[in-house]
Amino acid sequence: MIQDIADKIATGQRLTAADARRLYAHPNVAELGLLAHAVRMRRHPRAEVTFNVGRNINYTNVCWVKCDFCAFYRAPGSAEGYTLPNEEIFAKIDELVAFGGDTPKSNEILMQGGLNPKLRLDYYEELFSQIQSRYPSVQQHCLSATEIIYIAHLSKLPLDETIRRLRDAGLDSIPGAGAEILNDEVRDIIGFRKDRTQEWLDVHRIAHRLGMRTTATMMYGHVETLDHRIEHLQHIRDVQDEGGGFTAFITWNFQPDATDLGADPKRWNGAKATGFDHLRTVAVSRLFLDNIDHFQASWVTQGPKIAQVSLNYGVDDFGSTMLEENVVSAAGTSHTREMDLANMQRLIRNAGYEPCRRDTRYERVAALPNPQALALAAQRAPTTSSAQAAAS
Numbered sequence: 463m464i465q466d467i468a469d470k471i472a473t474g475q476r477l478t479a480a481d482a483r484r485l486y487a488h489p490n491v492a493e494l495g496l497l498a499h500a501v502r503m504r505r506h507p508r509a510e511v512t513f514n515v516g517r518n519i520n521y522t523n524v525c526w527v528k529c530d531f532c533a534f535y536r537a538p539g540s541a542e543g544y545t546l547p548n549e550e551i552f553a554k555i556d557e558l559v560a561f562g563g564d565t566p567k568s569n570e571i572l573m574q575g576g577l578n579p580k581l582r583l584d585y586y587e588e589l590f591s592q593i594q595s596r597y598p599s600v601q602q603h604c605l606s607a608t609e610i611i612y613i614a615h616l617s618k619l620p621l622d623e624t625i626r627r628l629r630d631a632g633l634d635s636i637p638g639a640g641a642e643i644l645n646d647e648v649r650d651i652i653g654f655r656k657d658r659t660q661e662w663l664d665v666h667r668i669a670h671r672l673g674m675r676t677t678a679t680m681m682y683g684h685v686e687t688l689d690h691r692i693e694h695l696q697h698i699r700d701v702q703d704e705g706g707g708f709t710a711f712i713t714w715n716f717q718p719d720a721t722d723l724g725a726d727p728k729r730w731n732g733a734k735a736t737g738f739d740h741l742r743t744v745a746v747s748r749l750f751l752d753n754i755d756h757f758q759a760s761w762v763t764q765g766p767k768i769a770q771v772s773l774n775y776g777v778d779d780f781g782s783t784m785l786e787e788n789v790v791s792a793a794g795t796s797h798t799r800e801m802d803l804a805n806m807q808r809l810i811r812n813a814g815y816e817p818c819r820r821d822t823r824y825e826r827v828a829a830l831p832n833p834q835a836l837a838l839a840a841q842r843a844p845t846t847s848s849a850q851a852a853a854s
């Protein structure tokens with residue numbers, strides 16, 4: 463039924479949107495896995511799965527955008543709003559460095575937050591430059607396109623100048639958050655105040671032109687159709703053809719708990735994406751996005767077991783050790799506690815691969831993390847959310 467598409471994949475031909483539609487409709491998800499896995503092994507022939515030593519730091523939860531799928535934000539003026547003091551951010555990085563060691567740019571901080579009207583470009587420039595000078599081992603993989611667009615707007619600067627100044631202050635690379643589904647009709651339904659499709663794409667285009675690396679994401683399983691998902695993948699593939707700066711693609715499904723969208727039966731049908739939908743989506747993405755090297759497992763939303771299975775559906779990377787996660791857990795899903803380093807390595811080995819540490823640019827890092835150092839650092843430093851009470 464899909465032999466002609468399988469032939470195209472075997473000979474390295476590019477798939478069309480119509481091919482992707484047929485793959486999505488193909489009833490045998492295991493066959494999609496075989497095709498996607500063959501492409502993964504062609505690109506990365508070694509039986510290895512990489513992982514990254516990293517930590518999420520959600521520096522502020524204050525956000526005026528109020529996306530209907532988001533359980534993380536607090537509106538400006540909320541008593542539960544916070545902005546972490548710099549010392550608190552540094553304490554979190556101390557923990558990460560104690561865990562990950564001192565190889566240059568080997569420890570990733572994924573620092574993201576809401577669109578906080580009080581934080582302008584100078585706040586970020588000062589914070590990034592301080593982190594850069596204090597922590598040579600840290601890769602600053604920070605901000606979403608959405609945050610960057612807002613920083614430019616608040617600071618009355620063009621996007622390219624804003625990104626250049628952030629880069630010069632120490633921002634190394636940009637995560638793909640905020641993409642959701644790149645279709646404006648969908649964006650209007652799930653978060654109408656959010657940036658438009660072309661604005662999100664432009665941030666990544668500009669960053670690639672400036673020599674920066676970014677990642678691409680997709681959040682599915684809410685109000686979109688399969689055609690919207692394929693349109694999203696087409697946008698990502700087109701931008702990658704232009705600049706080649708996406709290092710990886712990561713997809714996860716909508717987490718409905720404590721969100722306005724999840725509570726609204728007029729917009730959401732209440733059916734959370736299944737494991738098969740996830741595996742199908744991962745496989746089709748690997749097959750369609752023929753110009754992106756790496757695909758990450760989504761254990762934060764899918765849990766360790768589906769993440770492990772996805773290693774045979776085109777995924778070659780287990781993502782970050784993620785010492786801390788606040789956004790998805792706010793929406794009722796949390797697998798971070800069960801995913802320590804030992805368990806991540808066990809899951810990878812048990813699936814038939816050797817775990818290998820990498821940095822944000824997917825270069826191998828020889829030094830392994832030291833969990834004992836993390837425990838000691840945690841005793842010394844004030845951890846995580848004591849600053850939750852700090853008003854923004």
Ligand code: SF4
Nearest residue numbers: 525527528529532576
């Ligand atoms: S998803 Fe981002 S932009 Fe939207 S409300 Fe949450 S923090 Fe704000």
